[in-house]
Amino acid sequence: MWKRGKFFVFICSFQLLFLVLFAIFGEYDLTAKPNAQINESIGGQNEVHHFYPMFQDVHVMMFIGFGFLMTFLKKYGLSSVGENMMLAAFVLQWATIIGGFLHLHDNKFYVTMETLLVSDFASAAVLISMGAMLGKASPLQYIIMAFFEIVLFQVNEWIGLTHFKVADVGGSIFVHVFGAYFGIACSRMLYKKDDMEEAEEKEGSVYHSDHFAMIGTVFLWLFWPSFNSAVAADGDDQLRAIINTYFCLAACCVTTFAVSSLIEKDKFLMEHIQNATLAGGVAIGSMADMDVKLWGAILIGMAAGTLSVLGYKYVGPFLQRRLGIHDTCGVNNLHGMPGIMAALGSVIVTAIATEENYGNSLFGIWSERDPENSNRSAREQAGYQAAALGVTLLIAIVGGCFTGLILRLPVICDPLKAHENFDDTAFWVMPGGYPGEIKTSIEELPEKKNDADHVSKI
Amino acid sequence: MWKRGKFFVFICSFQLLFLVLFAIFGEYDLTAKPNAQINESIGGQNEVHHFYPMFQDVHVMMFIGFGFLMTFLKKYGLSSVGENMMLAAFVLQWATIIGGFLHLHDNKFYVTMETLLVSDFASAAVLISMGAMLGKASPLQYIIMAFFEIVLFQVNEWIGLTHFKVADVGGSIFVHVFGAYFGIACSRMLYKKDDMEEAEEKEGSVYHSDHFAMIGTVFLWLFWPSFNSAVAADGDDQLRAIINTYFCLAACCVTTFAVSSLIEKDKFLMEHIQNATLAGGVAIGSMADMDVKLWGAILIGMAAGTLSVLGYKYVGPFLQRRLGIHDTCGVNNLHGMPGIMAALGSVIVTAIATEENYGNSLFGIWSERDPENSNRSAREQAGYQAAALGVTLLIAIVGGCFTGLILRLPVICDPLKAHENFDDTAFWVMPGGYPGEIKTSIEELPEKKNDADHVSKI
Amino acid sequence: MWKRGKFFVFICSFQLLFLVLFAIFGEYDLTAKPNAQINESIGGQNEVHHFYPMFQDVHVMMFIGFGFLMTFLKKYGLSSVGENMMLAAFVLQWATIIGGFLHLHDNKFYVTMETLLVSDFASAAVLISMGAMLGKASPLQYIIMAFFEIVLFQVNEWIGLTHFKVADVGGSIFVHVFGAYFGIACSRMLYKKDDMEEAEEKEGSVYHSDHFAMIGTVFLWLFWPSFNSAVAADGDDQLRAIINTYFCLAACCVTTFAVSSLIEKDKFLMEHIQNATLAGGVAIGSMADMDVKLWGAILIGMAAGTLSVLGYKYVGPFLQRRLGIHDTCGVNNLHGMPGIMAALGSVIVTAIATEENYGNSLFGIWSERDPENSNRSAREQAGYQAAALGVTLLIAIVGGCFTGLILRLPVICDPLKAHENFDDTAFWVMPGGYPGEIKTSIEELPEKKNDADHVSKI
Known part of the structure; x- marks a missing residue:
């Protein structure tokens, strides 16, 4: 099919679209306007002081964290960190637009510090989906996936936060569960058994790529x-x-090492350490600002680490073998199952929350329990928490399947050939020192030597 | 010439000079003095809260950002990250001193949070110049370059900010344009065609060095x-x-991938991704706090990414072939041309700035438009913006040429021999596993195969 | 001995112990309680704004800084960054508990932002000890070491801060000196001369591992x-x-490069650059908030860099040869001697501190000089500073020896066999591309070929 220059045409079209939409609809928030009143300018100052340090931490997570975590693949490192960057930069703009459309005032959407942060959260969902698809899609396919995913992501979050008024401070439901199952559904649609078997050798890590991945982790x-x-x-x-997140992650990390050593015969497996140590962050996400107590945070971390390691060991291979679900980074184990755990946990904690325990914080966390709003009971609010999980799963899986079908269209998306899976050479002008080269040379030497007299030069 | 111990003698002399100058002229600012009054102590608290998080971000950019960006060279990684660190640490002190001399009060200069930050900015200029010179100078030459550069840098900035009262919040004129053309002029003075051709093989990257460089990027x-x-x-x-910077960089990143794929036959080139994705940050620099609108920021980013990729593809090779300008990291494409773009953009935006649009911010951004100061018109201020660019180019190029001539003096600077270019072995006690070793071994294998028939198995 | 599953059983027992202790004794601080009063909630806000950005910097130092600094060993990188993470996550919990027990109120200890930060400091001490032991202990031994070390660390700090009321803002005495000499004592107890000689080849770095280590540095x-x-x-x-820390580190970095080049025949040695550049941070630690003047900070940095490089060159080898002290990362040179320097410096600066010079800050830095507290004289306070150093050395060395003896018990700790030193293969499921594999193949090829018919096996 038409391939030459297609990526350029698509990406430029999207970027020009963004330019036009920002020109028509985008505005600086009052707090960032140049002719701000004194109190708006102070609002701008507060936005920066309040959000900026944490915004930058999240920014680092998106680009360094996800980008390097995915460099574990021995022959796909440039794609991982490079295309992660491209995709996230794409999403920062697109998520601002779509999120803005859902909150238009006078046909304008307004950008401020919190908007930047929220667009970073949206990119997390796409990068998680990318993790499920890693190595099995072209740059253009990642971009098209992100284009559709962000629309559904924003709609789902808008249902959950604006209509259901659900508490999900760490985004475990709207970011992690959504991103994981959207990506898995997409990946399922693209699955070709033979291709995966052929590419199996390239799916692993090497010693140095495991170091790079730890930067991300x-x-x-x-x-x-x-x-x-x-x-x-x-x-x-x-x-x-x-x-809560600090202790949950600490407990999760220690537990991950313990369980990994148990099931790997007294050794640690890098795949577990690179991923399952993080599951605690997901699993506490929806409940992070709730009164789970210190021991609760630690218990959640221990459970999440255990669940995630067992997921890598047993659930992932099972899903691939039985259901044809190939999940390169194991996002089901790191984001999917721990995210569901977070959602279910939030149902329980929400159901037992009383004004006595929470005082002023009650209406801060669950605004609709306030009699001045919907005056929901604890159980009603818990029901909405569960409903948000259900809606999220539904939209993610159906939307992911639909998007995956589009990604299969040869005329638009040029799905990868078998040998292009997990391989930078398909998408990058390659420098020397590519692991395949060295390894092949060394491994092939003995064989080649048999007929070395026929060989003039390799 | 005298070489043994020369580096030690020079560096120690400089460091002792710094010690003496700090002892005679340096003081803690009132906000950092131990017997501070209550309100001065609160001033110290505000300095920390206001500047510290962003100061640390900039600090990371100087040492991790520039340091690792330059590790892309396959055989010069230790020098890149190591000597980057040495040079920046040298400049932090020297820039504080020279900057202090230009703002003496009662024969003392005063150090506070903002001073630390501004010294980090000064180190950026030197590290950009180092990028143009990368691999073609000894550690001593880098230091001597920095010694002269910082004096001229501070004088130029003092003219621009204290006398011309120019707006350049992101330092695109005073840091990026200055550093780029100073370094390029220096590099031109040291250029030896034959040496560069001989060293050509070493100028590229390998697979893993491209990963390290991405940490910096x-x-x-x-x-x-x-x-x-x-x-x-x-x-x-x-x-x-x-x-503005957030959206400009996002648009620049996406555009860089698009244009790179267009001119590299549907593949991405690491050199573009590592560098041109950043050009948006430079290109918006002088205008970052101005009212360029969201779409303006995105447009600038798209233009900067395009300009920078085309620079790497066409301008760089042209300059080397025709003018003998060898620019190792392509700082002309990343800092030079985008910096000029920022300066020209700031001329335009300044020329159309009205009190109506900017309100209170007008005199905050351009202090001399205030009737209580010089009461400049918009066009007058725009003229000063243009003049600052001109003066900066002049001082940078003339100063760079002058400094380059000094760096060529054999008696002081011992210019590199051809085989020492782009090579850590000249300056570091080498560990094993140096890429040259492995590669050579593998490449030489075919020759060895002549007697392979004696080999049964490895 | 019983080995299979032992690590799992030990770690799970510890983690369950933490869970139980947090459940019985741990509480959110009032500022973090959900039913906080308005002023407590503002206290929570202040805690976050005041501590969080610096807390995250320290957090990065512990996990990225120490973790990657230790990856310099060519065959022990996964253990370095992986087990560093495990150990720190273990200590974050255990140090909170033990520190809490020393400050119980109504049988509860309370957790807030500052507690999290202080637990990170405690983990620094353990990670320094790990540096002395690096490559010579199993994961279980590191954990058991940390278990005992944290108890003694917290008791020592409690003596020094709560009883002696010593000034040590950067923790040079309580963190660096303690961690270094505890680890060195431990390491001495485990020393086996023959094993170290056998493992010598594996103790060095390779080109790429030196790059990873620089991320940490x-x-x-x-x-x-x-x-x-x-x-x-x-x-x-x-x-x-x-x-003070900024300038001390800058001077230390420049001096380190100078001295390294002097003693390594005009080349730099990575071991020096990776470590001695940091010695200034330790050496100014106890005095960082005192009135040492800018030139004092620079002088301390120059002295620390010199001392540390000379330590790596002469003191380390001497200690190993004569006293059987094997200190893998050279923590004596980076944390031990510079820490003692900081302590002695603080004695001097404390002894000459007057109310005239310090004004309000005097009682802020040394609370017991306040007539409303103990009304100590400057000399008395200086005596306490010296006493804290003495007590720290005593507890660290005796405690380290005791802990080292426990780590030697075969029935519990399974000390390493000679070939397991400095080697990831003993503890990790290994990916391909391990340096040993490639290097051996390549290096041995030429030699082997000449008499390949005599070779039966590699």
């Missing part, structure tokens, strides 16, 4: 308290979100 | 909003600088 | 001002701690 782990608390209410809520 | 990209807004006026100005 | 260097100022008093004290 550790930055994700470190800044997760920022992810879970950045949009929490100022004061005790935000502080509690930080403390 | 991504951190620079992430923290650029801090670079462009750290010294903006508190409130809406600073917030606008953040928002 | 540079982040430690950058964020050290946060480490030294995070718990300083708000206002001029904190600002002074930042400024």
Whole structure:
């Protein structure tokens, strides 16, 4: 099919579209307007002081965290960190637009510090989906996936936050569950058994790529308290979100090492350490600012680490074998199942929340329990939490399947050939020192030597 | 010539000079003095809260960003990240001293949070120049270059900010244009055609060095909003600088991928991704806190990415072939041309700025438009913006040529021999696993095969 | 001995113990409680705004800084960054518990932002000890070491801060000296001369592992001002701690390059650059918020860099040869001797501190000089500073020896066999591309070929 220059034409069209939409609909928020009144300017100052440090932490998670985490593949490192960057930069703009459309005032959407942060959250969902698809899609396919995903992501979040008024401070439902199952559904649509078997050798890591991946893992782990608390209410809520995430992650990390050593015969497996150590951040996400107590945070971390390691060991291979679900980064184990755990946990914690325990924080966390709003009971609110999970799963899976079908269209998307899977050479002008080269040379030497006299030069 | 111990003697002399100058002229600012009054101590607290998070972002850009960006060279990684660190640490002290001399009070200069930040900006200029010279100078030459460059840098900035009262919040004129053309002029003076041809093989990257370089690229990209807004006026100005830089970089990144794929036959080239994605940060720099609108920021980003990729593809090779300008990191494409773009953009935006549009912010951004100061018109101020660009180019190029001539003096600077270019072995006690070793071994294998028939198995 | 599953059983027992202790004794601080009063909630807000950015810097130092600094070993990178993470996550919980027990109120300990930060400091001590032990202990041994070390660490700090009321804002005495000599004592107990000689080849770095290590070095260097100022008093004290550390580190870095080139025949040695550049941060630690003047900070940096490089060159090998002290990362040179330097410096600066010089800050830095407290004289306070150093050395060395003896018990700890030293293969499911594999193949090829018919097996 038409391939030459197609990527350029598509991306430029999208970028020009963004330009036009920002020109027509986009505006600086009052707090960022140049002719701001004194009190608006102070509002701008507060936005920066309040959001900026945590925004930058989240920003690092998106580009360094996800980008390097995915470099574990031995022959796909440039694509991982490079295309992660491209995709996230694409989404920062597109999510601002779509999110803006859902909150138009006088046909304008307004951009401020919090908008930037929220667009970063949206990019997390897409990068998680990219994790499920990693190595099995072209740059153009990632972009087209993101184009559709962001529309559905924003609609789902808008249902959940604006209509259901659900509490999900760390985005476990709207970001992690959505991104994971959208990506998995997409990946299922693209699955070709033979291709995966042929590409199996390339799917692993090498010693150095595991080091690079740890850069991503550790930055994700470190800044997760920022992810879970950045949009929490100022004061005790935000502080509690930080403390809960800190201990939940610490417990999850220790437990991951323990369980990994148990099931890998007293050794650690890098796949577990790079991923399952982070599951605690997801699993506490929806509840991070709730009163789960310190021991609750630790217990959730221990459960999440265990669940995630077992997922990598047993659930992932099962899903691939039985259901044809190939999930390159294991996002079901890191984002999917722990995200569902977070959602179910939030149902329970919401159902037992009383005004006595929470005082002022009650209406801060669940605005609709306030008699001045909907005056929901604890159980009603818990029901909405569960409903948000259900709606999210539905939209993610159906939307992911639909998007996956589009990605299969040869005329638009040029699905990869078998040998292009997990391989930078298909998409990058290659420098020397590519692992395949060295390894092949060394491995092939013995064989080649048999007829070495026929060989003049390799 | 005398070589043994020369580096030690020079560096120690400089460092002792710094010690003496700090002892005679340096003082803590009132806000940092131990016997501070209550309100001075609160001033210290405000300095920390206001500047520290963004200062640390900029700090990371200097040492991790520039340091790792330059590790792309396959055999010069230790020098890149190591000597980058040495040079920046040298400049932090020297720039504080020279900057202090230009703002003496009672024969003392005063150090506070903002001084630390501004010294980091000064180090950016030197590290950009290092990028043009990368691999073609000894550690001593880098240091001597920095010694002269910082004097001229501070004088130029002093002319531009203190006398011309120019708006350049992101330092595109005083940092990027200055550093780029100073370094390019230096590099031109040292250029030896034969040596460069001999060293050509070593000038590229390998697979893993491209990964290390991406650490630098991504951190620079992430923290650029801090670079462009750290010294903006508190409130809406600073917030606008953040928002503009964020969208400009996002658009620049997406466009870079598009244009790279167009001119590289549907593949991406790492050189473009590592560098041109950042050009938006430079190109919006001088205008970051101005009212360029969201679409303006995006348009600037798209233009900068395109300009920078085309620069790497066409301008760089042209300059080397025709003018003998060898620019290792392509700083003309990343800092030079986008910096000029920023300066010219700021001329236009300044010329059309009205009190009606900017309100209170007008005198905050251009202090001399205030009737209580010089009462300049918009066009007069625009003229000063253009003049600052001219003066900067003049001082940078003349100063760079002069400094380059000094760096060629054999008696002081011991210019590199041909085989020492782009090569860590000349300056570092080498560990094993150096890419040359492995590669050579593998490449030489075919020759060895002549007697392979004696080999049964490895 | 019983080995299979032992790690799992131990770690799970510890983690369950943490869960139980947090459940019985742990509480959110009032500022983080959900039913906080307005003023407590504002307290929570202040905690976050005051501590969070610096806390995250310190957090990065612990996990990225120490983790990657230790990846310099060519065959122990997964263990370095992986087990560093495990150990720190273990300590974050355990240090909160033990620190809490020493400050119980009504049988509860309370967790807030500052507690999280202080637990990170505690993890620094353990990670320093891990540096001395690096490559010579199993994961289980590291954990058991940390278990005992944290108890002694917290008791020592409690003596020093709560009883002696010593000034040590950057923790040079309680963190660096303690961690270094505890680890060295431990390492001495485990020393086996023959094993170290057998493992010598594996103790070095390779080209790429030196790059990874620089990620750690540079982040430690950058964020050290946060480490030294995070718990300083708000206002001029904190600002002074930042400024002093910034210049001390800059001078230390430049000096390290100079001295390294002097003693390595005009080349730089990575071991020096990776470590001695950081010694200034330790050496100014105890004095960071004191009135040492700018030139004092620079002088301390120059001295620390010199001392540390000479330590790596002469003291380390001497200690190993004569005293059987094998210190893998050279923590004596980076944390031990510079920490003692900081302590002695603090004795001097404390002894000459007058109310005239310090004004309000005097009682902020040394609370017991306040007539309303103990009304100590400057000399008395200086005596306490010296006493804290003495007590720290005593507890660290005796405690380290005791812990080392426990780590030797075969029935519990399974000390490593000779070939397991400095080797990931003993503890990790190995990916391909391990340096040993490639290197052996390549290096041995030429030699082997000549008499390949005599070779039966590699």
